[in-house]
Amino acid sequence: MDLIPYSRQSIIKEDISMIEKVMESDFLTQGPKVPEFEEQLKNYFNVEYAVACSSGTSALHIAYAGIGINQKSLGIVPAITFAATANALRYEGANVQFCDVEPETGLISIESLEECLAKVPEEQLEQKNLIAPVSFAGSVPDLKSCRKLADKKNFFTVEDASHSPGAWYENKSGERTYSLSGVDTHASTLSFHPVKHLCCGEGGALLTNHSEIANKAENLRSHGIHRPNNETDERPWFYEQINLGWNYRLTDIQAALGISQIKRLDHFLEKRRHLAEKYETILNQEPFSNFIRTPEFHEGNAWHLYIIQFLDKELRDAAYKFFKQNNILTQVHYIPVYKHPYYRNLMGEIKLPGAEKYFERCLSIPLFPDLTEEKQKRVIHTLEKFLSHK
Template sequence: MENKIIPYGRQDITDEDVRVVIETLKSDFLTQGPKIKEFEEKFAKSVNSKYAVAVNNATAGLHIGVMALGLQEGDRVITTPITFAASANCARFVGAEVWFADIDRDTYLLSLEKTKELIESKPKGFFKGIIPVDFAGLPVDLEAFRKLADEHGLWILEDACHAPGGYFMDSKNQKQFCGNGVYADAAVFSFHPVKHIACGEGGMVTTNSDEVYKKLLLLRSHGITKDNMSENQGGWFYEMQTLGYNYRITDFQAALGISQLARNEKGVEKRNEIAQKYKKAFEGKITFQSLPDKFLNAHHLFVIEVEDRKGLYDYLHQNKIYAQIHYIPVHQLPYYREIGYNNDTDLSKAEDYYSKCISLPMYPTLTAEEQEFVIDKINLFYSNNL
C-alpha cells in the first residue's frame, strides 16, 4: 500500500464500457449518431427532466446555458466563489458581469441569505440570474432560491456538475433530483473523468422549457437547423438562424456515457458508504461538510477542514495520497482580481473555508484497505503534530 498511488478521484472503465465504445467505433457514426439521442433521453429520465442536450464539455454547457436564458453583454449574474472558474466564466463569455455572494460556512454552498442581501443592495433589475453550484455533490436548496429568484425576476442556472444522483426533499416532501428542472430553469452536468459519469470529456444541459431546449440545440451546432425545410427544398437545405458553436459530443462518447450512467445509482451509494466511513473516523476531531436533513449528497468530493492544510497536503502526497484543494476562490484568481468586480462584497467565509479545505480520495472503486490507509495517515499526521 505504501507504494500505491491513491488519487482524489478516478474513473472506472469496465469491459462493458470498452465493448460499447468499440461497437460504436465500428458503426456508421462517429460524431452525430443515434447514441447521442439515446444518451440524452436516458439521462433526462435519470434526473426526471423533460429535456437533455449533450455537449462536448460542461463549460460549453454553461456557456450556451446562459445564452439560452438570455444573458447578454452588460448583464449581471451572481454565483459562488467556491467553485471551478467555469461557473463564473460562462457569464464573461457573453460580456456579462459576475458578482460573488459568500457561502454558508456549514454546507460550503452559495448562501441564500448573502445572495438575498446582495440582490437587495442593488436597484431592481440590476441582476439577471443566479448560478448556484451543488458543490462536492451536495444539492442547493433550489426551492428556497426559486422563491428568491421569482421575487426579483431572475433565472436560475444550476451547476450540477458534482451531483448527478443527488437530491433533496422539498417542502411538499417530494424528491427533487439535481438537474430535474423543477426549480431551476436549466442545469449543467460534467462527464470529466473524475466525475460520476466519465466520457473522457463531455457535458449535459437539462431543462423543462421548450423554448430553452430549442435554443440549446441551435447554439450547440453552429446555430444551424433543418427544421424549416419545405417539400420544394432538397435534403441539403439548412438555415443558420443565430451565431452558434461547435459544442457537439461524439457518438462513441455518448455510448460510453450510456454505459456509465447505468452504474451511477450504485456509484452514488458507494460514495455515500465511503463518506460515512470518513465521518465516523473524523467525528468530533475534524470538520467536514454538513448534510442538511432530507438531502442526499452525491459526493463527487469529500472535503475536510484542517488548520495545517499545507502540512497535511504535503504529508499525504509524500505518502502517495494525492489529495486535492477545491477550490481557490474565484474572486482571488488574477483575472477576476484585475477586473475588480464587487470588491466591497464580504466573502470572508469563502476565504476562511479555502484556507482550511482539502479533498480526500472519493470514488466508487476506492477499496476499504485504501481508505483505511488514508484515514490512518491523517490520524498519524495529527498525532505527530499535536
Template structure:
C-alpha cells in the same frame, strides 16, 4: 509496530474513473457503426439522462463549460446582465457569464456547508433596485445539494432566472417543503441545469457535458446554439431549396459531443446508482472516523439533503475536511502517495477577476474555507484498505 498496508506504494488520487469491459465494448460497437458523431447514440444518451434526473429535455455537449456557455446564451446574457454566483466553484461557473459579456458578482458561502449562502444573495439583491440583477447560478458543491425551492422563491421575487450547476451531483437530491425529493437537474425549480462527464465525475465520458430543462423554448435554442446556430428543420427554415438545404439562423458554436463518448455515457449511466451508493458508503466511513477527531472538521450536509442517519441526497463527488495546517497535511499525504486535492481556490482571488475589481478580503468566509479545505480520495473503486490507509495517515498527521 504493525506494518503499513501495501497501498502506501500505489498512488491514491482524490478521484478516478471506473471503466469496465461493458464500457469498452459499448465504445467499440459504436466505433464499428456508421456514426462516430451526430448519430443515434447522442439522442440515446440524452433520453437516458433526462429520464435519470427526471427532466423533460436533455442536450448533450462537448463539456460542462460548453453547457454553461450555452445556458447563458439561451437565457440572453449580454453586456447589461449582472449574475450572482459563488466564489467556491470551478471558475467556469462564473466564466460563462463573461463569455457573453455579462458582469459576475459573487456572494459569500455558508461556512457549515460551503454552498452559496442564500442570505448573502438576498442581502445583495436588496442592496440594489429591482431589475439590477438578471440571474443566479447556485452550485451543488461537492455533491451537497442546494435548496433550489428557496432560491426559486427569491429569483421569482426579483424576476431572475436560475442555472443549477449540478456538475458534482447527478443522482443527488434535496427535499422540498412538501417532503418531496427533488433530483438535481429535474427542472422543477431551475430554468436550466448542467452536468459534467469529466473522468473524476460520477459519469465519465472523457470529456462531455449535459444540459437539462423542462422549458421547450430553451431546449430548441440549445439545439440551435450547439451546432453553429444551423438548422435543417423544415419547420424552422425561412427558405427551402431542397434536401441539402440548411440555414445559419444564429451565431452558434461547435459544441457537439461524439457518438463514441455518448456510448460510454450510456454504459456508465447504467451503473450510476451503484456508484452513488458506494460514494455514500465511503462518506459514512469517513464520517465515523472523523466524528470525534480533534483538529478535523467535516463539511456539513445541507439540511434539505439529509434525511435521518440512513438516507442522504448528498451525491459526494468530493469528501472535504478542514484542518488548520492544510498545506502541511497536503504535503504529508503526498509523501505517502495519497493525492488529496484542494477545491477550490476562490474565483474572485484569481488574477482575471482581481483585474475586474475584486480583491482578497471581499468574501472572508470563502477565503477562510479555502485556507483549511482538503478533498480526500472519493471514488467508487476506492478499496476499504485504501480508505483505511488514508484515514490513518490523516489522523497520524493531525496527531
C-alpha cells in the same frame, strides 16, 4: 506504494465494448448515440429536455446563452465553485457578482444572495439576469429559497449540478428538492469529466423543462445551424445559420461511454455513500475530531467530494504535503473564484468572509467508486499518522 488520486473514473469491459461498437459503426459523431444518451438522461432525471454537449463548461455556456444572457446581463455566482460557473457568463460579456457561501458547507448563502439581489439597481432588473447556485461537492443548496428570491427580481436560476447527479435536499418542512429535476430551477448542467459521477472522457449536458431554453441551446451547440424538416422539399440539403453558435457537440464515442456509465449511476452513488459513511464514522472519533471537522452527513448527498475542514490553514497545507509524500493526492476545492488574477484584474480585490473561511481550511480526500476498502484505510491511517505529530 500505489498512487491514490482524490478521484478517478471507473471503467469496465462493457464501457470499452460500447466504444468499440461505435468505432466500427458509420458515425463517430452526429450519429444515433447522442440522442440515445439524451433520452437516458431525460428518463433518469425525469426532465423534458436534455442537450448533451462537449463539456460541463459548454453546458453552462449554452444554458446561459439559451436563456438570452448578454452584455447587459448580471449573473450572481457563489464564490466557492470551479471558475467555469462564472466564466460562461463572461463568454457572453455579462457582469459577474460573487455571492458568499456558508463557511461550514461551501454552499451558497441565502442571506448573502438576498443582500446581493437587494443591491441590484432598478434599471438592471429590465435585463435578462440569472443566479447560478452550485450543488457543491454533492450537496444541494436550498434551491427553493434561491428560486423564490430570484423570482421576486425576475432572475433566471441555473443550477450548476456538475457535482450532484442523484442528490437531493430536504427543507425544514420536509419538502424535497432534487438536483437536476428542473422543478426549482430553469435549467441545470452536468459535467462528464472523469472525476465526476458519469464519465465520457469530456462531456456535459443541459437539462431543462423549458422548450425555449432547450431549443436555443441545441441550436447554439452546433454553430447556430437550423435544418428545416425538409425531406420532401425540393432542397432537402438546405440548412441555414440563424445564430452565432459553436461546435460544442458530444461525439458518439463519448455518448456511448455515457450510455454505458449511466446504467451504473445508482451503483456509483451507493459506493460513494458507503465510503463517505466509513469516513464519517472514523473521522468523528479521536484523534481526528480534535483537528478536523467532517462534512455534514445526510442521505441526499451524492458525495462527489469528501471535504474535511482543518482547524486552520497551516494544518491543512501541512496535511496536503504529508499526504503527497505518502503518494496520496488530495485537493483544495476551491480557491474563491474572485481570487484568480483574471477576476482580480476585472473586479478588483474582493473578500467574502464565508468563502475565505471555507477555502482556508478545506481539503478533499480521496473518494471515488473504485476506492478499495484497503486504500481508504491507507488514507485514514496516513491522516492519523500526520495528526499524531501535532
